[in-house]
Amino acid sequence: MLNPTKFFISLMGLLLVLGVGIALAQETPTEVTEAVNLDENIQPQDLGISEPTLLPDSPFYFLKNWGRGIRSFFAFNPVVKAELESKFSNEKLMELKKMIEEKKDAKVIEKAVKNYQKGVEIIKERTEKIKEKAKENPKIESFLDKYTKHQILHQRILQKLETQVPPEVFEKIKEARERHLERFGEVMIKLEDKKEEISERLEKKMEEIKGSKYKNFKNLEILLGLEEKVPEEAKEVIKKAQENAFKRLKEDLEKMSPEDQERFKEYIDKISGDKEKHLEILENLKNELKEKSITVLSPNGGEQWVKGKTYNITWEFSGRVDTVKITLNNKIVSAFEETIIENYLNKGSFRWKIPSDLLLPQSGGYVIRITRCDYGPEIGMTVCGGAGDESDDYFSIVAQ
Numbered sequence: 001m002l003n004p005t006k007f008f009i010s011l012m013g014l015l016l017v018l019g020v021g022i023a024l025a026q027e028t029p030t031e032v033t034e035a036v037n038l039d040e041n042i043q044p045q046d047l048g049i050s051e052p053t054l055l056p057d058s059p060f061y062f063l064k065n066w067g068r069g070i071r072s073f074f075a076f077n078p079v080v081k082a083e084l085e086s087k088f089s090n091e092k093l094m095e096l097k098k099m100i101e102e103k104k105d106a107k108v109i110e111k112a113v114k115n116y117q118k119g120v121e122i123i124k125e126r127t128e129k130i131k132e133k134a135k136e137n138p139k140i141e142s143f144l145d146k147y148t149k150h151q152i153l154h155q156r157i158l159q160k161l162e163t164q165v166p167p168e169v170f171e172k173i174k175e176a177r178e179r180h181l182e183r184f185g186e187v188m189i190k191l192e193d194k195k196e197e198i199s200e201r202l203e204k205k206m207e208e209i210k211g212s213k214y215k216n217f218k219n220l221e222i223l224l225g226l227e228e229k230v231p232e233e234a235k236e237v238i239k240k241a242q243e244n245a246f247k248r249l250k251e252d253l254e255k256m257s258p259e260d261q262e263r264f265k266e267y268i269d270k271i272s273g274d275k276e277k278h279l280e281i282l283e284n285l286k287n288e289l290k291e292k293s294i295t296v297l298s299p300n301g302g303e304q305w306v307k308g309k310t311y312n313i314t315w316e317f318s319g320r321v322d323t324v325k326i327t328l329n330n331k332i333v334s335a336f337e338e339t340i341i342e343n344y345l346n347k348g349s350f351r352w353k354i355p356s357d358l359l360l361p362q363s364g365g366y367v368i369r370i371t372r373c374d375y376g377p378e379i380g381m382t383v384c385g386g387a388g389d390e391s392d393d394y395f396s397i398v399a400q
Contacts, residue, residue, distance in 0.1 A: 032266045035212035040160045042153050047090040055095050056112045079139045082126040089119035106166040113172045124183045133193040144191050149205040151184045155222045160272045185230030199237040214267050216249035221277045254387045293318050294370050294389045301393025308356040308400050314349045321346045323373040325384035332365035343373050363398050367391035
């Protein structure tokens with residue numbers, strides 16, 4: 001596992017790039033492209049609707065809106081009305097997305113943006129007429145579950161669209177996205193019985209949404225934006241959801257292979273969204289992870305150790321690292337891992353007598369990996385595998 005300090009020192013270059021708005025032109029690895037697509041390429045089926053065919057620039061589009069109006073008129077239950085308007089809002093956003101992808105005229109796109117914004121406002125109006133709370137009515141509970149999940153996806157779509165629209169429409173899309181966040185927060189506050197349930201529902205739905213191994217980065221970005229737009233009374237519960245998303249992201253990164261951590265840097269460079277919030281998240285991660293870091297000193301590559309003999313494994317550490325786990329790993333035979341010692345009191349060194357009968361897949365390609373162990377109060381035990389480091393290069397172990 002890559003040392004978090006090394007990781008975020010190397011990430012500083014990307015922080016500077018993001019800060020000045022300059023991206024280096026280079027080929028994006030397939031894995032990164034796939035991760036970005038998973039987190040921002042939302043399809044109609046993800047919103048429970050079909051691919052739009054009749055778009056707002058069609059002379060017959062009024063018939064579509066006319067049909068929507070009739071369906072809404074004959075839905076007498078306020079919850080059913082809200083569900084219908086939410087569905088229509090999904091359709092209007094996908095219509096807008098398709099028009100932008102087809103590179104329609106800027107004025108036509110602007111008209112589609114207004115059409116979507118109007119739908120967002122109507123949902124707010126419909127929910128104002130709902131007198132009960134989610135916990136009091138299963139239908140409201142079901143509506144709010146689906147609505148919350150879909151609005152998170154709306155934000156991902158709108159963030160991506162900001163990078164695709166003509167310059168003269170950019171501000172309109174940005175305004176629509178920010179207004180959407182406001183209405184999203186207001187609807188949740190209106191229908192939840194307790195403010196704490198907003199945080200719980202948001203976290204649950206964010207976890208349900210499919211995505212890449214980096215999706216908590218996008219979730220955290222959306223939560224930061226939501227905090228800015230919700231009324232003061234809801235800011236604390238949104239901050240709680242942020243804290244949990246940040247914790248999950250940090251844990252995800254700590255468990256990733258060095259290769260995936262490197263891809264994460266490229267993912268950040270390629271993913272759409274608010275680059276200022278990206279910088280904020282990265283700075284917080286850097287500051288958090290460098291507080292507890294480990295750097296393997298020996299063996300660090302090129303050594304030849306002999307079975308039956310004793311050697312010093314040494315490392316540096318910063319912050320409070322009480323105990324560590326030391327393993328022998330083979331970077332060529334990736335499945336090989338031998339635990340040398342676990343939950344070892346952190347002293348910065350360990351004398352390891354290599355067993356003469358230690359079964360190894362080959363003589364070369366080895367690294368020592370050292371990870372910190374942390375007590376997990378929620379499970380009542382110490383778990384190893386947190387932030388750590390491994391030898392910079394391979395060493396070998398041979399028979400006497």
